[in-house]
Amino acid sequence: MNDTKAAPAAAARGRGGLVGAAAAEWTKLWGVRSTWVSLASTAALVVAYTVIVGVSARSSTAQSSGGEPPTDPLANLGTGVVFMGQFAVLALATMVIASEYATGSIRGTLQCVPVRHRMLLSKSVVLVPVLFVTGLVVAPLGLGSAVVALGDVADPVTAGASVRQALAVGGYLGAVGMISIGIGAAVRSVAGTITVGFLVLLVLPMTLQSVSVEFVQKAGDYLPGPAGMALMGVSESDTYGPGAAAALLVFWALAANAAGYWVLRNRDA
């Protein structure tokens, strides 16, 4: 073993801070198999949804039954992300933070990065770009499967709209990841994070929208899930446009992380 004084000086050229914290998170993220499983599941769920919806839309058009069948591939992609794909992302974000509480490894993480806001931020700094890129990959896959499943009943799709939708999917998945990280830091348990995430992203907005009080319905429109639908152009109510939807998602991501940070600051690890 080296001399006490000399050795740290030799190692001192490396970086720490947020860059180091993010590098550590990156290393941790790709060091477990479940990351790949989650990302692959996101794609698989979206593809599965578009296939089911597409095939059923084709047959319902053939029988010309009531209601307007979902024949827009871009819309099917968007609803696939909201109804199915995003929950694999929720699971991944849960593993990134809440499972550290389950294994106790959060204490190791905080020993490496004791500054609470830096630790929390480093998780999103890594996860959000990864999820955005995942969205860019999932979108063409889901779009392709939607078009194939719909066959000749598919609405025409323009290149510009496809690119726009891919960015929206990436942005929404990134937002879901960051919101889930905030929830995980606040709730500190795997089951709790998934439950709260599921409620906020899907169940609560649907419940509120079914309440026949207009004020409550409107409030439901501003939750992250409906904001994501507005961003991807699959919203049932046209309360606001994609720009406002993006701003809302940023707001929810920051709010969830503020809540997580508050818990991190005020509770023992």
Place this chain on the structure above:
Amino acid sequence: MITLSGLTKRYGTVTAVDGLDLEITPGRVTGFLGPNGAGKSTTMRMILGLDRPTAGRALVNGKQYEELRHPLREVGALLDAKAVHPGRTARNHLLSMARSNGIARRRVDEVLEVVGLTSVASRRVGLFSLGMGQRLGIAGALLGDPGVLIFDEPVNGLDPDGVRWVRSIARSLAEEGRTVFLSSHLMSEMQQTADQVVVIGKGKLIADTPVLELIERSSLGTVRVRVPDPADRADLVRRIGTAGFGTELTADDALVVRGARPEQIGDLAHEAGVRLHELRLQEPSLEEAYMELTSDSVEYGTARSANVTGGWDA
């Protein structure tokens, strides 16, 4: 150097750590002793900035843990060796730690070598035995080559070889001038490893003293006497009892006298004309000295109820 001043932690009405003032100095191994629930782990967690003190401060090299720019390069800690994601490999675990503090990658392989885990570095931590996990924890503590090391129960789950290995690591780290602070329940181990011991009970400081001094100060030294003749033995036991000392018959022809000096027993034997085959002072162990110190502050013990096990309350 670790400095605690007025360090206090309360959970509701329970005071886990109660106004600890303490300086843990470099160049020696400081053992941290106390009954279960005495507040040892809470104290260590506060030093590492994991738990927030209700009052007082815990400083490492004059700073709070959170203020350290590269904490792993100043403090290496092993708290709970099992607290690693089971799906991660040993190398990935250490590499992520190294990156967080700007520690060179080659240092990961160095510490794996030091703790003897090189051959299993690519194995998932979930498959590790308790002892291997403990070694990985120690590797993590050594990673940043820190001047301060904190080990909570480092020999838990280690085989005798591993225990000796931890002892030699702790000793050599202290000899290199580092601050080594370790808790253990194994008194014999602590007696061999530590230079200084800090004893706490119910969150309060009971003793902060060199190990040898603590043992010498103990009143629990015993004198072993062997008397070959049974009648003589009974006679001597009676006389020792009259003189106010407690006796305990051990094997065959020996008796152990508590709290007496050999010369006092020798004189008693001489007066009675009792023939002795052995008269020997038995130094108290750290364990006995510790038991004596903490007998009043056992949180979850049976010490006060009765001499169920004998000897516990002495």
